[in-house]
Amino acid sequence: MKLNEIAEIVGLECKSDIEITALNSLLDATNSELTFLENKKYIDDLKNTNAAAVLVTLENSKEVPSSTIAIICEEPYLYLAKISKLFAPNIIELDGEKPVVGGGTKVMPNVYIGKNSKIGSDCTIMAGAFIGDNVTIGNNTVIYPNVSIYRDCKIGNDCIIHAGTVIGSDGFGFANTKDGKYIKIYQNGNVIIGSDVEIGANCTIDRAVFKSTIIEDGVRIDNLVHIAHNCKISKGCILVTQVGISGSTTLHPYVVMGGQSAAAGHLEIAPFTTIAARGGVTKSITEPKKSWAGFPLFEHRQWLKLQGKISNLLK
Amino acid sequence: MKLNEIAEIVGLECKSDIEITALNSLLDATNSELTFLENKKYIDDLKNTNAAAVLVTLENSKEVPSSTIAIICEEPYLYLAKISKLFAPNIIELDGEKPVVGGGTKVMPNVYIGKNSKIGSDCTIMAGAFIGDNVTIGNNTVIYPNVSIYRDCKIGNDCIIHAGTVIGSDGFGFANTKDGKYIKIYQNGNVIIGSDVEIGANCTIDRAVFKSTIIEDGVRIDNLVHIAHNCKISKGCILVTQVGISGSTTLHPYVVMGGQSAAAGHLEIAPFTTIAARGGVTKSITEPKKSWAGFPLFEHRQWLKLQGKISNLLK
Amino acid sequence: MKLNEIAEIVGLECKSDIEITALNSLLDATNSELTFLENKKYIDDLKNTNAAAVLVTLENSKEVPSSTIAIICEEPYLYLAKISKLFAPNIIELDGEKPVVGGGTKVMPNVYIGKNSKIGSDCTIMAGAFIGDNVTIGNNTVIYPNVSIYRDCKIGNDCIIHAGTVIGSDGFGFANTKDGKYIKIYQNGNVIIGSDVEIGANCTIDRAVFKSTIIEDGVRIDNLVHIAHNCKISKGCILVTQVGISGSTTLHPYVVMGGQSAAAGHLEIAPFTTIAARGGVTKSITEPKKSWAGFPLFEHRQWLKLQGKISNLLK
Numbered sequence: 001m002k003l004n005e006i007a008e009i010v011g012l013e014c015k016s017d018i019e020i021t022a023l024n025s026l027l028d029a030t031n032s033e034l035t036f037l038e039n040k041k042y043i044d045d046l047k048n049t050n051a052a053a054v055l056v057t058l059e060n061s062k063e064v065p066s067s068t069i070a071i072i073c074e075e076p077y078l079y080l081a082k083i084s085k086l087f088a089p090n091i092i093e094l095d096g097e098k099p100v101v102g103g104g105t106k107v108m109p110n111v112y113i114g115k116n117s118k119i120g121s122d123c124t125i126m127a128g129a130f131i132g133d134n135v136t137i138g139n140n141t142v143i144y145p146n147v148s149i150y151r152d153c154k155i156g157n158d159c160i161i162h163a164g165t166v167i168g169s170d171g172f173g174f175a176n177t178k179d180g181k182y183i184k185i186y187q188n189g190n191v192i193i194g195s196d197v198e199i200g201a202n203c204t205i206d207r208a209v210f211k212s213t214i215i216e217d218g219v220r221i222d223n224l225v226h227i228a229h230n231c232k233i234s235k236g237c238i239l240v241t242q243v244g245i246s247g248s249t250t251l252h253p254y255v256v257m258g259g260q261s262a263a264a265g266h267l268e269i270a271p272f273t274t275i276a277a278r279g280g281v282t283k284s285i286t287e288p289k290k291s292w293a294g295f296p297l298f299e300h301r302q303w304l305k306l307q308g309k310i311s312n313l314l315k
Numbered sequence: 316m317k318l319n320e321i322a323e324i325v326g327l328e329c330k331s332d333i334e335i336t337a338l339n340s341l342l343d344a345t346n347s348e349l350t351f352l353e354n355k356k357y358i359d360d361l362k363n364t365n366a367a368a369v370l371v372t373l374e375n376s377k378e379v380p381s382s383t384i385a386i387i388c389e390e391p392y393l394y395l396a397k398i399s400k401l402f403a404p405n406i407i408e409l410d411g412e413k414p415v416v417g418g419g420t421k422v423m424p425n426v427y428i429g430k431n432s433k434i435g436s437d438c439t440i441m442a443g444a445f446i447g448d449n450v451t452i453g454n455n456t457v458i459y460p461n462v463s464i465y466r467d468c469k470i471g472n473d474c475i476i477h478a479g480t481v482i483g484s485d486g487f488g489f490a491n492t493k494d495g496k497y498i499k500i501y502q503n504g505n506v507i508i509g510s511d512v513e514i515g516a517n518c519t520i521d522r523a524v525f526k527s528t529i530i531e532d533g534v535r536i537d538n539l540v541h542i543a544h545n546c547k548i549s550k551g552c553i554l555v556t557q558v559g560i561s562g563s564t565t566l567h568p569y570v571v572m573g574g575q576s577a578a579a580g581h582l583e584i585a586p587f588t589t590i591a592a593r594g595g596v597t598k599s600i601t602e603p604k605k606s607w608a609g610f611p612l613f614e615h616r617q618w619l620k621l622q623g624k625i626s627n628l629l630k
Numbered sequence: 631m632k633l634n635e636i637a638e639i640v641g642l643e644c645k646s647d648i649e650i651t652a653l654n655s656l657l658d659a660t661n662s663e664l665t666f667l668e669n670k671k672y673i674d675d676l677k678n679t680n681a682a683a684v685l686v687t688l689e690n691s692k693e694v695p696s697s698t699i700a701i702i703c704e705e706p707y708l709y710l711a712k713i714s715k716l717f718a719p720n721i722i723e724l725d726g727e728k729p730v731v732g733g734g735t736k737v738m739p740n741v742y743i744g745k746n747s748k749i750g751s752d753c754t755i756m757a758g759a760f761i762g763d764n765v766t767i768g769n770n771t772v773i774y775p776n777v778s779i780y781r782d783c784k785i786g787n788d789c790i791i792h793a794g795t796v797i798g799s800d801g802f803g804f805a806n807t808k809d810g811k812y813i814k815i816y817q818n819g820n821v822i823i824g825s826d827v828e829i830g831a832n833c834t835i836d837r838a839v840f841k842s843t844i845i846e847d848g849v850r851i852d853n854l855v856h857i858a859h860n861c862k863i864s865k866g867c868i869l870v871t872q873v874g875i876s877g878s879t880t881l882h883p884y885v886v887m888g889g890q891s892a893a894a895g896h897l898e899i900a901p902f903t904t905i906a907a908r909g910g911v912t913k914s915i916t917e918p919k920k921s922w923a924g925f926p927l928f929e930h931r932q933w934l935k936l937q938g939k940i941s942n943l944l945k
Contacts, residue, residue, distance in 0.1 A: 108742065109742055110740050110758070124721050126760065127742035128740070128742070144780075144799070146778050146796075160800070163780070163796040164794055164832065196811075196812075198800075200800075200802065201836075202794065202796055202832050202833075202854075218810070218811060220802070220812055222802040222856075223802075224832075224834055224854060224874075241858065241876075242856060242872070259892060260874055277892070277894065278925055310936070311926075313936060313939035313940065314932060314935060314939060
C-alpha cells in the first residue's frame with residue numbers, strides 16, 4: 001500500500017508514494033515499513049530507525065533520520081491504530097490452497113483446517129480443534145480437542161497442545177481517543193512455537209502486534225497460563241499454572257515461574273531465574289540463576305526473612 | 316405459574332393463586348414476581364419491595380408491606396433455590412423458529428446456532444462456536460472459534476469475542492441444607508453485552524441469577540478474565556488478564572483493573588478508578604479518579620510508601 | 631509387559647521376566663506393578679512397598695524389601711519417565727465398541743463420543759463437547775458446549791459441567807536430563823468425578839499420573855479453577871473462581887477456598903477449613919474448622935490483626 005494513500009485514508013498528509021509493506025517497531029522496521037514514536041523514552045530508537053516512514057509529533061520530528069520520512073501528527077499511537085486496520089489480514093482467507101496433511105496424521109471429526117495450512121506427518125488433530133489459515137504444524141505433534149490456533153501461527157515438531165488452549169488470539173492493544181473511545185491496534189503478527197513444547201489446557205498465547213510471540217524449544221507450560229503479545233519464552237522455561245506474562249517480556253532460557261506468579265511488560269528475566277509461586281516481577285532481572293519471591297519481589301531468602309520480621313509485628 | 320402451586324411443590328403453604336412470572340430481588344421485583352429475604356441486612360429493602368410475594372422468616376414477616384404476600388418459612392434462601400428450578404428455561408429449547416442470519420454474515424462449519432436466535436449482518440461466526448437459543452448478536456461482530464454463548468444472551472454491534480470464551484454460564488449460587496447438601500440456585504437471567512466490546516480468549520462471563528450481567532459499550536477485556544453473575548461493567552472499563560470480579564459488583568465508567576487484580580462481591584467502584592496489578596478490592600470505592608494497589612488495598616502512593624516501610628524491616 | 635523387556639528398552643539391566651501391568655507409587659503399587667524412589671524423603675515408603683519392582687539408586691537399594699526386585703539406576707525418576715511412555719494408552723483408541731447412550735439423553739450436533747464410552751440416561755451433551763474413549767457418564771448429567779473430557783475419565787449422576795472446561799488433561803510432570811531436556815511423565819491415570827458435582831466454565835482438572843484425580847460428591851467449583859494431578863477434592867468442598875490446587879493435595883470434606891486462593895502440592899487440608907480469597911496454603915492444615923487468610927497463611931483473625939500492624943508502619 002502506498003504511503004500517501006495510507007495517509008489520506010486516516011486524514012494525514014504525505015506526498016511520498018513509497019510502497020509500505022507492514023507496520024513495525026522503531027528498531028525492527030525495514031526501509032519498506034512504517035513505524036511510530038509516541039513515548040519520548042524511545043527517542044534513541046527513533047534516531048536509529050531504518051523505517052521508510054515514521055508517525056511522529058512535530059516536537060520529536062527533528063530526531064527523525066534523513067532516510068526516514070516523518071509523518072507529523074499529534075497522536076502517533078492513535079494514527080498507528082487506525083493504520084493497523086489497513087494491514088490486517090482477512091479474518092477468514094477467501095482464496096488459497098487446500099490444507100496439506102502429512103502421512104500418518106490422524107484428523108478427527110469436527111476439525112477445521114484453513115487455507116494454505118500445512119500439517120506434518122504422524123500428528124493427531126483431535127475433534128473440535130480449529131486450525132486457521134496459513135498455519136504450519138510440524139511432525140508428531142498432538143493437538144487436543146477444542147484447541148484454537150489462529151491464522152498464520154507456526155508450531156514445531158513433537159509438541160503437545162492440551163484441550164481448550166488458544167494460540168494466536170489478539171494481543172491486548174488499543175489507542176485512546178480524546179472522547180474516550182478505544183481504537184484497536186490490529187495484531188498483525190503471529191505466534192511461533194518451537195519443537196518439543198508442551199502447553200497445558202485452557203492457556204492463552206496472544207499473537208504479536210508486529211512480528212512474533214515466540215515460545216522456544218523444550219518449553220513446558222501448565223494449565224490456564226497467559227502469555228501476552230510479543231513475549232519471548234526461551235528454551236527450557238517452565239511456567240506453572242495460572243502464570244501471567246505481560247506484553248513484550250522476554251524470559252531467557254530455563255526461567256521457572258511458579259504457580260500464579262506474573263511478570264509485567266517489557267522486562268527481561270535472566271537465564272535460570274526462579275520465581276516462586278505468587279511472585280510478581282516488575283523490573284528486569286539481570287543476574288542469572290537467582291531465586292525470587294513475593295510482590296514486591298525480593299530474593300527468595302530475603303523474602304523468607306522479611307516474612308519472619310513481618311510476623312514479629314504480631315508479638 | 317400460580318403462587319399456591321409453587322408453594323405446594325416445595326412444601327410450603329399459600330392460598331393465593333396469583334400468577335408469578337419470575338423470581339427477582341427485593342427492590343427489582345414487580346407485582347407479578349416472587350422475592351425473598353434471608354439476610355436481615357436487607358430489611359429496609361423488604362419494607363420497600365413491590366413484589367407480589369416474599370419468602371420470609373416469621374421474625375421478619377412483620378416488615379412485609381401490605382401489598383405483598385408473605386410466605387413464611389424457616390430457610391427462605393433454600394426455598395428460593397428450590398423454586399428457582401421451576402422457573403429455569405429448558406437447557407435446549409424444544410420449539411421455536413430457525414435462527415435468522417443477516418446478509419454478509421459468514422458462518423463457518425461446525426457452528427451451532429439455536430432456535431429463535433438472530434445474528435445481524437456482516438458478522439463472522441467461526442468454526443466450533445456455540446450460539447444458544449434465543450441469542451441476539453448485532454452487526455459486524457466477530458465470534459472466534461470455540462466460543463460458547465449460552466441461551467438468552469445479547470451481544471451488540473462491532474464486538475470481538477476471542478476463542479474459547481464462555482458467555483452466559485451459570486453464576487455460582489446455591490443454598491445449603493442442614494445435612495450438608497447444596498441446592499442450586501438456577502441462574503435464570505442472562506448476559507447483555509453492548510457494542511464495540513472486545514473480550515479476550517478463555518474468559519468467563521456468568522449469566523445473572525435474576526435479570527442481567529451487563530457489559531457496556533466500549534469495554535475492553537483481556538484473556539482469562541472472570542466476571543461473575545449480576546456484575547455491571549460500565550462503558551470504557553478495561554480489565555487486564557486474569558482479573559476476577561465477584562458477583563453483583565458494579566464497575567462505574569472507565570475503571571481500569573490491572574492484571575490478576577480482583578474485586579469482592581456487592582461493591583461499587585467509582586468512575587475512573589485504577590486498580591494496580593494484583594490489587595484486591597474488598598470495599599466499595601466512592602471517590603472517582605484515584606489509583607489503588609495491594610491487598611489489603613491502599614491508595615497507590617500509600618502502598619508504595621508502605622512497601623518501603625516494610626522492606627525497612629530487613630535492616 | 632515383561633520387566634526385562636521394559637528394562638532393555640530404556641537401557642537398564644534386569645533378568646526377571648515378571649509381567650508388569652502398570653506404574654504406581656511406592657505405597658500403592660501391587661505385586662504386578664513397577665514403582666520408583668528418587669527422593670530419599672520417601673525411604674520409609676520404600677521399606678513398605680509391595681511393588682513387583684522398583685527403580686532405585688544403588689545407595690537406596692539396600693532398603694528394598696526382599697519381595698521387590700530392585701532395578702538399580704542413577705536417575706530413577708528419569709527412567710520412570712522413559713518407562714511411562716511404554717504404558718501410555720493410545721491417544722485415540724483404534725478398536726473398541728461404539729459408545730452407548732442411555733434413553734432420554736440428548737446429544738447435540740458436533741459432539742464426539744469415543745469408543746467404549748457409556749453415557750447414562752436423561753443427560754444433555756451439548757454441541758462441540760468432546761467425550762474421549764472409555765469415558766463413563768452417569769444419569770441426568772449436563773455437559774455444556776465445548777467441554778473436553780479426555781479418555782478413561784468417569785463422571786457420576788446429576789453433574790453439571792460448564793462450557794470450555796477440560797477434564798483429564800495431562801498432569802504437569804516431567805523428569806530432567808543432564809543436558810537440559812524434559813522427559814514427559816506420561817499421565818496414565820484418570821479423573822473420577824462423583825455425583826451432584828457442578829464445575830464452572832473453563833476449568834482444568836488434570837488426570838492422575840497413576841490412579842485417579844478425585845472429585846467427590848457434592849463438590850462445587852466456580853470458573854477458571856485449576857486442579858492438578860492426583861488431587862482429592864472431598865465431598866462438599868467449594869472452590870471459588872481462579873483457585874489453583876497443586877498436585878497430590880487432598881482437600882478433606884467441606885473445605886472452602888476463596889477466589890484466587892491456592893494450595894501447594896502434597897498437602898492435606900483438614901475438614902471444614904476455610905481459606906479466604908487470595909490465601910496461599912503451603913503447609914498441611916491438620917486442625918479442622920478453622921479460617922485462614924493471606925500468603926504466607928495466618929489464621930484469619932491473626933491475619934486481620936497483622937494487616938492492622940502493617941498499616942501502622944505508615945504512621
